[in-house]
Amino acid sequence: MADITTGALRRTLNLARPDDVYNAIVDAHRDLSDEQCRAFDARLILLLANHVGDEAVLREALRAARETMEES
Amino acid sequence: MSSYTYRHYEYRKPPELDGARARRPVVIVGAGMAGPTLALALAQRGVPSVILDEDDTVSIGSRSICQAKHSLETWDRFDVASRMVEKGITWEQGELYLHDKPVFRFNLQPEPGHKFPAFVNLQQYYVEEYLFERCLAEPMIEMRFRNKVVGVTPGPDGVTVEVETPDGRYALETDWLVACDGVRSTVRHLMDLPYPGEVFHDRFLISDIRLLSELPKERRFWFYPPFHPTNSVLLHRQADNVLRVDFQLGPDADPEEEKKPENIDRRLRQMFGPEARWEHEWTSVYTFTCRMMERFVHGRVIFAGDAAHVVSPFGARGGNGAIADVDNLAWKLAMVLAKTAPVSLLDSYCSERRAAARENILNSTRSTDFITPKFAASRAFRDATLSLARDFPFARALINSGRLSVPTVQPDSPLDTPDGDIDWLRGPGPGRAILDAPVGRDGSGWLIDRLGPGFTLLTFGDTDVPVGDLPSGVGCIRIAGDGLARQRYDGRPGTTYLIRPDRYVAARWRRFDAATIAVAIRRATGNG
Ligand SMILES: Cc1cc2nc3c(=O)[nH]c(=O)nc-3n(C[C@H](O)[C@H](O)[C@H](O)COP(=O)(O)OP(=O)(O)OC[C@H]3O[C@@H](n4cnc5c(N)ncnc54)[C@H](O)[C@@H]3O)c2cc1C
Numbered sequence: 288m289a290d291i292t293t294g295a296l297r298r299t300l301n302l303a304r305p306d307d308v309y310n311a312i313v314d315a316h317r318d319l320s321d322e323q324c325r326a327f328d329a330r331l332i333l334l335l336a337n338h339v340g341d342e343a344v345l346r347e348a349l350r351a352a353r354e355t356m357e358e359s
Numbered sequence: 360m361s362s363y364t365y366r367h368y369e370y371r372k373p374p375e376l377d378g379a380r381a382r383r384p385v386v387i388v389g390a391g392m393a394g395p396t397l398a399l400a401l402a403q404r405g406v407p408s409v410i411l412d413e414d415d416t417v418s419i420g421s422r423s424i425c426q427a428k429h430s431l432e433t434w435d436r437f438d439v440a441s442r443m444v445e446k447g448i449t450w451e452q453g454e455l456y457l458h459d460k461p462v463f464r465f466n467l468q469p470e471p472g473h474k475f476p477a478f479v480n481l482q483q484y485y486v487e488e489y490l491f492e493r494c495l496a497e498p499m500i501e502m503r504f505r506n507k508v509v510g511v512t513p514g515p516d517g518v519t520v521e522v523e524t525p526d527g528r529y530a531l532e533t534d535w536l537v538a539c540d541g542v543r544s545t546v547r548h549l550m551d552l553p554y555p556g557e558v559f560h561d562r563f564l565i566s567d568i569r570l571l572s573e574l575p576k577e578r579r580f581w582f583y584p585p586f587h588p589t590n591s592v593l594l595h596r597q598a599d600n601v602l603r604v605d606f607q608l609g610p611d612a613d614p615e616e617e618k619k620p621e622n623i624d625r626r627l628r629q630m631f632g633p634e635a636r637w638e639h640e641w642t643s644v645y646t647f648t649c650r651m652m653e654r655f656v657h658g659r660v661i662f663a664g665d666a667a668h669v670v671s672p673f674g675a676r677g678g679n680g681a682i683a684d685v686d687n688l689a690w691k692l693a694m695v696l697a698k699t700a701p702v703s704l705l706d707s708y709c710s711e712r713r714a715a716a717r718e719n720i721l722n723s724t725r726s727t728d729f730i731t732p733k734f735a736a737s738r739a740f741r742d743a744t745l746s747l748a749r750d751f752p753f754a755r756a757l758i759n760s761g762r763l764s765v766p767t768v769q770p771d772s773p774l775d776t777p778d779g780d781i782d783w784l785r786g787p788g789p790g791r792a793i794l795d796a797p798v799g800r801d802g803s804g805w806l807i808d809r810l811g812p813g814f815t816l817l818t819f820g821d822t823d824v825p826v827g828d829l830p831s832g833v834g835c836i837r838i839a840g841d842g843l844a845r846q847r848y849d850g851r852p853g854t855t856y857l858i859r860p861d862r863y864v865a866a867r868w869r870r871f872d873a874a875t876i877a878v879a880i881r882r883a884t885g886n887g
Binding site: 325326328329330332333334337 | 735736739740742743744746747751753754757
C-alpha cells in the first residue's frame with residue numbers, strides 16, 4: 288500500500304540534468320497529432336503515477352497543475 | 360423462449376374482502392428480492408408479516424445474476440443459500456480482451472476459509488423462487504399475489520393501504536409499511552416523494568442465450584472487439600448453460616433495431632464462431648439512473664431496495680444492496696415492535712443505509728465512467744489503461760468493469776462505539792462487516808453459523824468469560840487456540856468483539872468487561 292504523507296510534493300529541482308529530461312519529454316511528442324499527444328500523455332501520467340505511488344503527492348500535483356493554469 | 364418455467368403462485372381471495380379486519384404489525388409491498396428476504400428475517404425474530412405483490416410470479420428475465428457473499432450469508436440463515444450455490448456458478452477465471460487480443464487473465468479464486476465464495480452467478484428468478492418457497496412454508500408469512508397497492512394513507516401510528524385484487528378492493532391496516540416495490544415504487548409515487556439523481560444516456564443490450572454447443576468456461580470482457588468494434592461487450596455465465604451477453608450500444612442506438620433477433624444473432628455468430636448453436640432466453644435494452652431518496656423512513660412508511668436507491672448494474676450493487684438494506688432493517692424493526700428499542704432506532708437504518716447507497720452509487724458511477732467515458736480526456740485515460748495492461752500489471756488493477764459488491768463501510772454510525780484501544784493490527788473495526796472463518800475444534804464449522812438472530816460477543820482466549828453478567832439474549836462465542844479466526848480478528852487473549860444482528864461490528868475491546876459491553880449494547884440498540 289502507498290505511503291500517505293502530507294505536503295510532500297517537491298518544489299525544488301530534483302533532476303541532475305534538467306535540460307536533457309525536459310527535452311526528452313518534449314521530443315517524445317514530436318510528430319504526434321494533438322489526439323496522439325493526449326493518448327501518449329495519458330500513458331505517461333499513469334506510468335509515473337504508479338511509480339510515485341504516494342497519493343498525497345499526486346493529489347498535490349493535480350491541484351498544482353490545475354491552479355497554475357488558472358493563474359496564467 | 361425461456362428455458363425457465365415461470366410458475367404462477369396461487370392467488371387467494373383476501374379475508375378482508377369477506378369482512379375480516381385485523382391490524383398487522385408489518386405489511387411489505389413487493390415480492391422481489393428485498394420483500395421476501397425481509398419477511399423471512401422478521402419471522403426469524405417472531406414478527407409476522409404480509410407481503411403484497413401485484414404479480415403472481417418471479418422476476419421476468421434474469422436481471423440480478425451476481426449474488427454476493429454477504430447476501431448469501433443473509434439467505435443462509437433461512438437455509439436457502441446452499442441451494443443457490445449448488446444451482447449457480449461460482450466463477451473462478453476470466454479474461455479481458457482489447458480489440459481481438461487477450462490482454463490478461465484474472466482469477467477470482469475465493470479466499471479459503473469462508474463458508475461462501477465472493478459471489479455466485481444465479482438468475483434472479485431462481486433466487487426469488489427459492490425465497491418464495493421458503494416464505495410459503497413459513498406460517499408467520501402471508502404472501503398475497505395479484506394484490507396491487509393503489510393507495511396509501513399514512514397516520515401517526517400506522518398506515519392504511521388500499522389494495523386491488525381480481526375480486527375487488529380492500530383496505531389493510533398496519534403499524535408499519537415497508538415499500539420494497541422496486542425502482543418505480545408505487546408507494547413513493549403515491550406519497551409524492553422525490554427521487555433525485557443522475558440519468559445516464561448510454562444504452563445497453565442484454566441478450567441472455569442458452570448455448571446448445573460448448574460453453575466458454577470463463578467470464579469475458581471485451582473492449583472494441585471485432586464483432587462490436589465501437590464499444591464493449593461483457594459475457595457472464597449463469598445456471599442452466601445460460602450466458603448473459605451485455606452489449607454497450609452507445610447513446611444513439613435504436614433499441615427496436617438492436618433488439619431484432621437477426622441483429623443479435625449476427626453479433627453472436629461472430630463471437631462464438633460458425634459451429635455454435637443457441638436459443639434466445641431474454642432480451643432487453645436498458646439505460647439506467649443513479650438515484651437516492653432523501654430519507655428512507657417517512658413516519659410509519661419505510662423504503663428499501665430499489666424503491667429507496669438505484670444504481671447502474673456494474674458491480675452488482677442493486678440486488679445485493681437491497682438485501683443489505685433489509686438485513687439492517689429487520690432486527691431494528693423487530694426491536695421497535697417488541698418495545699425493546701425506541702422508534703428512533705430506525706433513524707440509524709436511514710443514516711447507515713444512505714451512507715451505503717452513496718458508496719454503492721460512487722462505485723457504480725466510477726465503473727460506468729470507465730466503460731462509457733463522458734469526455735475526451737476520460738476516454739484517453741481509459742484507453743491508455745487498457746493498452747498498458749498487457750505489459751504493466753499495475754494497470755490491470757485500474758480497469759474498472761464493475762467492482763465486486765462487498766459490504767459497505769458504515770462510518771460514524773451513532774450505534775457504534777469507536778475503538779478505545781489503538782493497538783489493532785487487523786480485524787474489522789466498528790462499522791465494518793464481520794469476516795467469516797472456520798471455527799470449532801476440528802475447524803469444520805463456520806463462524807457465521809454460530810451467530811444467532813440477536814447480538815453476539817466474539818471472544819478470544821483460553822479462559823471462560825463471565826457471561827452471566829451480560830444482558831439476556833446476547834450470544835457468546837469463545838475462540839480458543841490459534842487459527843484463522845484469531846488471525847482475521849487480531850484476536851489476542853481477552854479480545855472481545857460485539858457483533859450486531861446484521862453481522863456488522865458495533866464495538867471491540869482488548870479486555871472483556873461486562874459493564875462496558877452493556878453500555879455498548881445500549882448504544883447499539885438506540886437505548887444509550
Ligand atoms: C438488467 C439488469 C441487471 C441487473 N443485474 C444485477 C446484478 O447482477 N446484481 C445485482 O445485485 N443487481 C442487479 N440488478 C438490479 C436488481 O435486479 C435490483 O436491484 C433488485 O431486483 C432490487 O430488488 P427489490 O426487491 O428492491 O425490487 P424488485 O426486485 O424490482 O421487486 C419489486 C417488486 O414490487 C412489486 N410491485 C411493484 N409495484 C407494486 C404495487 N403497486 N403493488 C404490489 N407490488 C408491487 C413488483 O411486482 C416486484 O415484484 C439488475 C437489474 C437489471 C434491470
